[in-house]
Amino acid sequence: MKTSLNSFKYIELISFLLFSILVFSAYNTRQNIELYVSVEGNDHATGAISNPFATIPKAVEAVRELREKGNHKPATIYLRAGQHQLTQTLVLGVEDGLSSGAEKVIPEETGAGQLVQSYLKFAAYPGEEPLVSS
Structure with a gap:
């Protein structure tokens, strides 16, 4: 159970980082x-x-x-x-x-x-x- 919770947090962190990069890239191109x-x-x-x-x-x-x-x-x-x-x-x-x-x-x-x-x-x-x- 602990391993799947860590995997979920890892996936959540990666998703957040990818989303942040996408938002920053979109913001930067609108400049x-x-x-x-x-x-x-x-x-x-x-x-x-x-x-x-x-x-x-x-x-x-x-x-x-x-x-x-x-x-x-x-x-x-x-x-x-x-x-x-x-x-x-x-x-x-x-x-x-x-x-x-x-x-x-x-x-x-x-x-x-x-x-x-x-x-x-x-x-x-x-x-x-x-x-x-x-």
Whole structure:
């Protein structure tokens, strides 16, 4: 009886450890950068869902600032519903899409059709339809 009680405690301990690792891993993967842009936002905001930026260039600038401070996690800029007007050309470089561990890629060497994992992505906020125009 004592052996089966010890076995049960051992299994319980292993289950708890595996569950803890799973929860920590899921939490860690959700720590990606997520910024939000809304036509009703403010470029002096934080870029959080409850305090979105007003313009796409400001969100890109915020991602670049985070990169300079050492945060090289993948970033997604979510566009909320409405017409997002670009008043100037938005220029993205290869460095905007690379992680800190990636080798610097010279644009001429990248080549059309070559897939590079994206570390900066733009997406419509789920269930909304933003429009970007110039």
